[in-house]
Amino acid sequence: MQHPPYLQPGDTIAITSTARWTNPEALSRAIRQLQDWGFRVVLGAHLYRQHQQFAGSDGERLQEFQRLLDDPAIKAILFSRGGYGTTRIIDQIDWTSFMTRPKWLCGFSDVTALLCQAYRLGVQSLHCTMAAGFDDKPGRAASIESIRQQLLGQPLHMSAAAHPLNRTGRAAGPLLGGNLSLLATLVGTPTEPKYEGAILFLEDLDEYRYHLDRMMVQLKRAGRLAQLKGLVVGQMSDMRDNPVPFGREAYEIIQEHVSDYAYPVAFGFPVGHEALNLALPVGAPLAFEVFPTGASLQHNPQASTYV
Structure with missing residues (x-):
């Protein structure tokens, strides 16, 4: 099973959601932290859009994730949060580009569906704290640092x-x-x-x-x-x-x-x-x-x- 390329300073990480919506304040710490690590950060166009409990309609979330998945400049996708919604769109995702240029999919909870899809395709992914979880609760600093270590290829x-x-x-x-x-x-x-x-x-x-x-x-x-x-x-x-x-x-x-x-x-x-x-x-x-x-x-x- 292959791993996507490990990240280097200057690489780009995208933040999006295939499930619930969130707000800019909840993601501000994650954006700053990723930038402090030396990465560029791009945000999905519908990241803060609210459609019922979802971050946009099924079509909007699918379109956004597909665009980020296909973008060769993006080396990793960190999901903003879980909740529910990923399995509503997963069967419509085209994985052709991902198989040619695999990238790290990073998240957990509802994102488990995408991690399992990557596993099925023979590509490693990262089960980890998501962007809305970059807070100052006791224990969180170690969780966040472990993301950096894995993205840089440090042994687990x-x-x-x-x-x-x-x-x-x-x-x-x-x-x-x-x-x-x-x-x-x-x-x-x-x-x-x-x-x-x-x-x-x-x-x-x-x-x-x-x-x-x-x-x-x-x-x-x-x-x-x-x-x-x-x-x-x-x-x-x-x-x-x-x-x-x-x-x-x-x-x-x-x-x-x-x-x-x-x-x-x-x-x-x-x-x-x-x-x-x-x-x-x-x-x-x-x-x-x-x-x-x-x-x-x-x-x-x-x-x-x-x-």
């Missing part, structure tokens, strides 16, 4: 503390994943990537626990969990319950649905809808190790030598 090394539900072991393969709700939504569609041989990572926000269970059941019944090399579980934030409790926490639900398999599993990675949301290179060959003392993910070009 991410770790997590030991967790009682972890399953030890080591594995290697391309990294795949993102928002669980989006992954479940993509099953059976032209955007769904192949799970076989991948290290899958999951995160989600604001779901009922039975919804989480239903999505894990969907992935399992569809055969998507059986042939993984490993499972990395990030933040399951603000999970809710019904008046009659579901009876298990989010991590326990996930652990139950992968208990039949032998691959390593680790919980608590700093990825998801929290201020500490470190950038992950989707599609990159990684080594994944889970020990009694903790777990790690790191770049490993020789990843296929692991079993």
Whole structure:
């Protein structure tokens, strides 16, 4: 799987939205930060347009993203925010130019659909904090800095503390994943990537626990969990319950649905809808190790030598 060219000072990063609208104030920090790193910043023409909850109509968002995708001067696209709307337009995107001149697609949450499409096309992308998240919350500085490091091609090394539900072991393969709700939504569609041989990572926000269970059941019944090399579980934030409790926490639900398999599993990675949301290179060959003392993910070009 190829990675787009890593960025150099003076390269251009575009900011757009394929989902919800935002406002200039929310993006001002991101624009300044990208410029401070030495990049040029261009903004999508419809970035601040409001059409219901979306950043413009489906046609406007599609047209804008296509123009930025096809522009050879743009080396990366950082999405302004998530929400909902990407899957409404994804089937109309023409990826021909992208395959000739791949560029970094950078975002998470609803943007998971685009990261999965890039994975399906054999191109790496970046699961990371989006432009509206460039704020001063504790932990955010590390998240923002991790974007710069990945765009410049610095090797990934991410770790997590030991967790009682972890399953030890080591594995290697391309990294795949993102928002669980989006992954479940993509099953059976032209955007769904192949799970076989991948290290899958999951995160989600604001779901009922039975919804989480239903999505894990969907992935399992569809055969998507059986042939993984490993499972990395990030933040399951603000999970809710019904008046009659579901009876298990989010991590326990996930652990139950992968208990039949032998691959390593680790919980608590700093990825998801929290201020500490470190950038992950989707599609990159990684080594994944889970020990009694903790777990790690790191770049490993020789990843296929692991079993």
